[in-house]
Amino acid sequence: MPQEPARTARIEARLAPDVLALVKRAAEIQGRSVSDFVVSAAQEAAHRAIEETEIIRLSVAGQKAFADAILNPPAPSEGLKRAFASHRRLIREVR
Structure with missing residues (x-):
């Protein structure tokens, strides 16, 4: 099993209670911790944002x-x- 890279940075965010409840529920559904879920979701969103600016899609x-x-x-x-x-x-x- 590949070893995960060491986590060396910390990030904080203030969430509205309903947003936190939504994130907790999604993390539970996937069987992940809230922290793992948030990191994964942020990473996916970052990749998408970068891809949208670097890749030109044409009909x-x-x-x-x-x-x-x-x-x-x-x-x-x-x-x-x-x-x-x-x-x-x-x-x-x-x-």
């Missing part, structure tokens, strides 16, 4: 449009050409 139509834009990029607009030329001048001045 099938969005995937096709993305792939098409990469495989067949549009010609650069006049504004993009000016920006590129400006960037090139700036880089030359810095060097």
Whole structure:
């Protein structure tokens, strides 16, 4: 059986009585301590929050449009050409 990592940090939270009762009930249903339940729930929520910001989900139509834009990029607009030329001048001045 793998050894659990040592817990070295402590966190406190103030809960409304009805929220605490809900958390206790959920922990009981899963046969876990309130502390274990809260840590697990917080970890799952943290993973979800990070995933939502790091992973882009596209519909099938969005995937096709993305792939098409990469495989067949549009010609650069006049504004993009000016920006590129400006960037090139700036880089030359810095060097």
